[in-house]
Amino acid sequence: xxxxxxxxxxxxxxxxxGSRNRRDxxxxxxxxxxxxxxxxxxxxxxxxSIREHALKLLKNEMERVxxxxxxxxxxxxxxxxxxxxxxTTAREKRCVVHFYHTNFKRxxxxxxxxxxxxxxxxxxxxxxxxxxxxxxxxxxxSVKVLPCVVCFVDGVTAxxxxxxxxxxxxxxxxxAALELRLATSGVIQKASTSRSDPLFRVxxxxxxxxxxxxx
Numbered sequence: 653x654x655x656x657x658x659x660x661x662x663x664x665x666x667x668x669x670g671s672r673n674r675r676d677x678x679x680x681x682x683x684x685x686x687x688x689x690x691x692x693x694x695x696x697x698x699x700x701s702i703r704e705h706a707l708k709l710l711k712n713e714m715e716r717v718x719x720x721x722x723x724x725x726x727x728x729x730x731x732x733x734x735x736x737x738x739x740t741t742a743r744e745k746r747c748v749v750h751f752y753h754t755n756f757k758r759x760x761x762x763x764x765x766x767x768x769x770x771x772x773x774x775x776x777x778x779x780x781x782x783x784x785x786x787x788x789x790x791x792x793x794s795v796k797v798l799p800c801v802v803c804f805v806d807g808v809t810a811x812x813x814x815x816x817x818x819x820x821x822x823x824x825x826x827x828a829a830l831e832l833r834l835a836t837s838g839v840i841q842k843a844s845t846s847r848s849d850p851l852f853r854v855x856x857x858x859x860x861x862x863x864x865x866x867x
């Protein structure tokens with residue numbers, strides 16, 4: 653890989669920093685230093701048109717990544733205001749929303765796995781909503797069983813995952829099983845070549861009832 657390509661990948665790769673809710677000044681300074689070095693590297697290219705095109709593409713990509721970071725992409729947080737939930741799912745290209753309740757252990761398990769996937773799939777917005785805060789949406793989407801994960805694509809409900817039935821009916825399912833299931837809906841798209849986690853390992857099956865949510 654060329655020096656320019658290496659620097660560019662460091663600038664536009666959001667996953668390493670996207671998992672943090674806050675960015676400190678040193679991170680911004682590091683990005684500025686990398687960009688300055690990359691700009692110098694590109695400007696040394698003898699082909700003027702290629703040089704200008706490369707700089708334009710890089711700046712556009714950096715702006716896109718910063719915009720996503722500003723909208724909490726790469727993190728797994730919570731939205732408590734029902735209107736904001738509606739606005740976010742309508743605005744974002746892809747959203748994974750976990751409808752949860754604090755009384756259900758399986759919701760905690762789902763939180764753990766979604767927290768791992770959020771920084772990995774930076775182009776998808778991940779967050780959770782407490783069902784008691786969003787009664788209108790709960791009724792509108794007919795959320796009856798928890799945990800319930802609803803996938804939104806282009807502002808429209810594309811898919812939903814209810815309980816753990818599709819994850820092997822086990823509380824000990826792998827994050828990879830959830831990852832594969834979400835990928836089938838198109839709400840997450842593989843963006844990196846990392847192979848640190850197996851994608852096609854499926855949790856063992858075990859009979860276990862899901863938690864009913866009484867409206």
